[in-house]
Amino acid sequence: MxxxxxxxxxxxxxxxxxxxxxxxxxxxxxxxxxxxxxxxISVAQRKQAKLAKLTSWGAGSDKDKANKLKEEEEERQDEEREEERRKERARKERTLLMEAQEVHERKAVEDSKKTETEKAEEHDAEILAAIASRRKLASDLELAQGVQYTEPVKTSWRPPRFIRERTSEQHRRLREKYHIIVEGDDIPPPIENFTDMKVPEPLIKFLKSKRITKPTPIQLQGIPTAFAGRDMIGIAFTGSGKTLAFCLPLVMVALEEESKLPFVRGEGPVGVVLCPSRELATQTYENVLQWTASIAKEGKYPQLNTLLCIGGISMNDQSHVMNKGLHIVVATPGRLIDMLEKKRFTFDHCKYLCMDEADRMIDLGFEDDVRNIMSFFKHQRQTLLFSATMPRKIQDFAQLSLVKPILVNVGRAGAANLDVLQVVEYVKQEAKMVYLLECLQKTPPPVIIFSENKNEVDDIQEYLLLKGVEAVAIHGSKTQEERQYAIKSFKSGAKDVMVASSVASKGLDFNDIQHVIIFSMPKEIEDYVHQIGRTGRSGKTGIATTFVNMNTPEQTLLDLKYLLMEAGQKVPPFLTSIEDPRAAQGGSLTGCPVCGGLGHGISNCPKLEDTQRRQMASHRVSDDRGGY
Incomplete structure (x- = not known):
């Protein structure tokens, strides 16, 4: 209620x-x-309904279209963000080990599809790329400041008018006639005689007195190239006249500078020639002295001063040269650096740099010294690199370091001199000494005997002396006086035989050597090419006898086999029987880019192995010193 x-x-x-x-x-x-x-109604059904409605309406208003596009864009962005979040979560869930396993599996699948040859070629390419990553050949100051020269050095030299008017086709035919290969831009023309090169008449007369009447192929193209101020890479077989090709342009540059304004004490030099050994530097210095003296002999041209700068001699003995203006320096790297650091002379006005046996100079042994020397230059210089053996690796390295360089190549880089008859004989180790006496009877003296071992050099000399043979020995452990005495007595004819290590194989020019005996075959085929090149020089013929046996590595014998085949020489049966493993795999038989050997690739190059061994030894020494 x-x-x-x-x-x-x-x-x-x-x-x-x-x-x-x-x-x-x-x-x-x-x-x-x-x-x-x-x-x-699901989202998908609603989307379809909207789409059907829009389709049925046809073209709606602009505002409706804009809203529709905006909605679709927002939906698309939302989907993308969601996908990114999903991938990020998946990435976080994956481990490095899983990724490594997947990469390994993919690589295994790819490798299974490749042949052994393709795998070997890829491996060689990786090695070459690893050793090719080197700084270009320039001073530290230039590298630090980013200094880069783009144009060659300007000179006043021009070829005669009738040569300039020749067509490029005429120049090409002339190069083909002398088997000259050139690479580069704006290549100067080849010139067939010294007079048309505008060489001073007194020097032409002196060259004729030495039976040099016309340029050799490397001089025919190389001298005009150097006269034009161009950076150059010159490659030619041993005994082809490379020294004149790079020294004559330097003499002409020095003559021009001295004629403009005479040098006084403390000035100069104008140019420098770098050599890898004291003996080669001494030989080059003596040649330059002869050529400059012949030019100044008639009084039409001034006298040029040349300095020899090598270890093992007292620089005070050349004080009479250093007390005047200095035009040309011929040097080895170590002593030259010492003189530059002591400021005995400077490179403030030096404009010409040549490296003889350049592949050795810019290889790992001397590369740091060369960079150190370049740091003393104050201005752009003309750079020339010459050698008989310059592998592709060194050529590519030099191309990066020079300014618009011109490559002048007479024959394959690393090929043997065709004027040398190569005889390869199988001789047991214990029978070498006895057979050596027989070989010495093949030709009259003078004869050079090469051995890779210093102790073996001394043993051979002692054996020959006991047998009544007038012999001298030269190797790196000898004093400078002993080395100079050996070369002087051998060149003069007082001694009939010279027993030498590889120190005497690079560039040394001895008169009328008819026979070279290689007592122990060097591991690197480059050294063999230089050693047999001591004979067959300046158009003459010679004989090279090489002893090989079971101690000689098979890879070295394979290099030797291909070198004989390339030169058209007789290949003995024991070399013919050696099979190339690359041929069995169907691989290409191209030469090694590191040493130029034809019988192996970069993966088993003895030169590269030796270089790596030296590097490791130097690192160990550095680590040991760091512990104190």
């Missing part, structure tokens, strides 16, 4: 009455009849 409240007016307490409360009725839902109910 419901209750009501009443109030008494007379002050009595109020009384309450209860009454029933009426509730509102509960709502009743009729699901079957309710039209407002909407069933669930």
């Amino acid at each position: 419901s209750s009501t409240r009443t109030t008494e007016t007379n002050g009595a307490e109020p009384t309450y009455k209860r009454r029933r409360t009426q509730r509102s009725p509960s709502p009743q839902y009729k699901l079957d009849d309710d039209d407002t109910y909407e069933p669930y």
Whole structure:
């Protein structure tokens, strides 16, 4: 019952009455009849419905289109972000070990599809790329400051008009006639005689007195190239006249500078010739003295001063040269650095740098010394590199270091002189000494005998002396006086036989050597090419007899076999029977880019192995010193 409240007016307490409360009725839902109910529709279905509606409407308003494009772009971006998050989670879940395993598996699959030849070629390419990553040949100051020369040195020399008017086809035919290969831009023309090269008449007369009447192929193209001020890489077989090709331009540069303004004490030099050995530097120095003296003999041209800068001699003996203006320096790297550091002379105005036997000079043995020497130059210089053996690796390295260089190549780099008859004989180790006497009877003296071992050099000399043969010995452990005496007595004819290590094989020129005997075959085929090149010089013929036996590495014998085949020489049966493993694998028989040997690739190059062994030894020495 419901209750009501009443109030008494007379002050009595109020009384309450209860009454029933009426509730509102509960709502009743009729699901079957309710039209407002909407069933669930998936996102994909809604997208399709929107697309169908837009399609049915046709071209809607611009605003609707913009909104639609905006929505689609936002959806696409959301999907991309979600995909990135998914990939990031997947990356975090992966481990380095899993990635390494996948890389290894992919590489294994790829390698399984390759032949052994392709694998070997890839391996060789990796080695070559690793050793090719060397700084270019420039001073530390130039490298630090980013100095880079783009144009060659300018000179006043020009070829005669009739030569300049020749066509490029005429120049090409002339080079083909002398088997000259050239590479480069704006190559100066080849010139067939010294007169047209504008060589001073007194020097031409002197050369004729030495039976040098016309340029050799390397001189025919090399001298005009150097006269034009171009950087140059000159490659030619031993005994082809390379010394005149790089010294004559230096003499002409010095003559021009002296004629403009005579040099006084403390000035110069104009140019420098670097040699790897003292004997080669001495020989080059003597040639330059003869040529400069012949030019100044008639009084038409000034006298040039030349300094020999090598170890083992006292520089005070040449104080009369250093007290005047200095034009030309012929040096070995060590002594030259010493003189430059002591400021006995400077390279402030030096504009000509030549390296003889350049592949040895810029190889690992002398590369740091050469960079040190270059740091003393203050201005751009003309750089020339000459050698009989210059592998492709050194050529590529030199190309990066020179300014628009010209490569002048007479024959393959590292090929043997075709004027030398090469005889290879199998001689047991214990029978070498006895057979040596028989070989000496093949030709009259003078004869040079080469051995790789210093102790063996001394043993051979002692044996020959006991047998009554007038013999001298030369190797790196001899004093400078002993080495000079040996060369002087041998050149003069007082001694019939010279026994030498490889120190006498690089560039030394002896008169009328008819026979060279290689007592122990060198491991590197480059050394063999230099050793047999002591005979057959200046167009003459000679004989080279080489002893080989079971102690000679098979790889060296394979190099020798290919070298004989290339030169058209007789290959003995025991060399013919040696098979090339590369041929069995179907690989290419290209030469080694490090040493030029034809019988092996870079992966088993003895020169590279020896270089790495020297590097490791030098690192060990450095580590030992660091411990103190």
